[in-house]
Amino acid sequence: MWKQESIYFFLTFFNIDHNGEQSMKFKSILAAIGLFAAITTAYAETKIGYIYVGPKTDYGYNYAQDQGRLYMEKHVKDVKTSYFENIPENADVERVMERLAQSGYKVIFATSYGYLDPALKVAKKYPNVTFMHSGGFKLAKNLGTYFADIDDVMYLAGISAGASTKSGKLGFIAAHPIPQVLRNINAFTRGAQSVNPKVTTTVVWTGTWSDPAKEAEAANALIDSGVDVLSMHVDSPIAIVQTAEKRGVHVVGYHADASKFAPKGWLVGAAWNWGPMMTKIVESIEKGTWKSENIRGSLATGDVKLTKFGPSVTDKTKALIAKKEQAFVSGKDPLWAGPIVKQDGTVVAAEGTTMPSASVEQMNFFVKGVIGTVQ
Incomplete structure (x- = not known):
């Protein structure tokens, strides 16, 4: 079984910059996504992509989102996740989401505040893919948002x-x-x-x-x-x-x-404690009960x-x-x-x-x- 960390092999192989600079080689990252998707197709029933604006080791925003990803994958059967770090809040993230949608990913978590408009644009093109944005309020038929009153x-x-x-x-x-x-x-x-x-x-x-x-x-x-x-x-x-x-x-x-x-x-x-919320979201998608809404957690819900x-x-x-x-x-x-x-x-x-x-x-x-x- 391929683990999420396999993505690091591809990002390293294609010489992708991990410093978050605008000079990242996006042709390489898109190729890496496609290759990773092709190799893992046989191993995962539902492929879920997470996109981070920074590194998952920041002990902050991206770290918290990634901890949620790990929790969700552990608690939901027949899913496979991959994550993509240091993706800027511009046209680059739109290209990454586009390639993920084309590569068979059924759920995309666009985790950064500035990802909302690109996610709405890509979601319109791929109605069979569910997009979840962190913190926004705009919705689409196949795009919802999640946040909590921190x-x-x-x-x-x-x-x-x-x-x-x-x-x-x-x-x-x-x-x-x-x-x-x-x-x-x-x-x-x-x-x-x-x-x-x-x-x-x-x-x-x-x-x-x-x-x-x-x-x-x-x-x-x-x-x-x-x-x-x-x-x-x-x-x-x-x-x-x-x-x-x-x-x-x-x-x-x-x-x-x-x-x-x-x-x-x-x-x-x-x-943040994103794991339980992400688990409920993915389970609802798999059961066919998911609906486009602004999900807001709280202290009372443990989020x-x-x-x-x-x-x-x-x-x-x-x-x-x-x-x-x-x-x-x-x-x-x-x-x-x-x-x-x-x-x-x-x-x-x-x-x-x-x-x-x-x-x-x-x-x-x-x-x-x-x-x-x-x-």
Whole structure:
């Protein structure tokens, strides 16, 4: 039986760049996909392709997606998966999806935010292939989306940051000011403020999902300004987590458990748990019950979760987090319940009210206490 890792042989054989640079040889990668598909046809009843914008070893976004792939393959019979790394959010991913569809893949997981429009375009050409996009809201007859409310978990993680900071200054390094990112920054800040009302969060934008050098530079600049707890929303937390550890400050992780990179400074992380959701999706496709929809998981469904705590998080803080987590799971205390106030003092949701879900999904502002601009 061929394993998923066989794809590495083909990518290496065809001399494909694994650095995520635009110089990747896509004629070679398309040839590799075709060859891999031909060889594995006899071994797999349902072929499923996963496309990642970065490496699956990033201990972040792509790592979490790949852990979901491995879980799903283990729990669903008669499927075979392959994955393709470092595929940019441009015409290149469209070509990869096109070749996968032509090569007999019945399900394609387009996992990055910028893959949605290319996936919609390819899906229209191949109605017998099911496409699943991570995080989007546009649908097609054969394209659905999947995501989860991880901002609940960022709020919980923010409690640990608010309880740990001595300077009252938190730092948040983020890629792009899209609603999902703004939700996490605001949730993190509100969680910290729930135990330390005077806390501020300074935001630095990198303008890219992955640039370790720029992320480390931003982390150092924030620490130099007095920040003593860092968090992030970039594809890989490694550079920021390692910088925090080196500089002796605390860090809250995102996407996955990267605690091994900061054995002293790690507080906790907000992590995805894609495996069970992906399993249900693939099983519904095989049973013929799948339908095009926006699937949204939560803490209650187990699709997002906290990582393990670091050594400096006190039992008192853990108890506060556990109590709030139960309130979220039970639905008694929604994350976006008022009062919610913008940076400029505008009230978004008064006390006793809750932001409508449509407004949350389109969030375009910072809450009071966040330092920075929504670019």
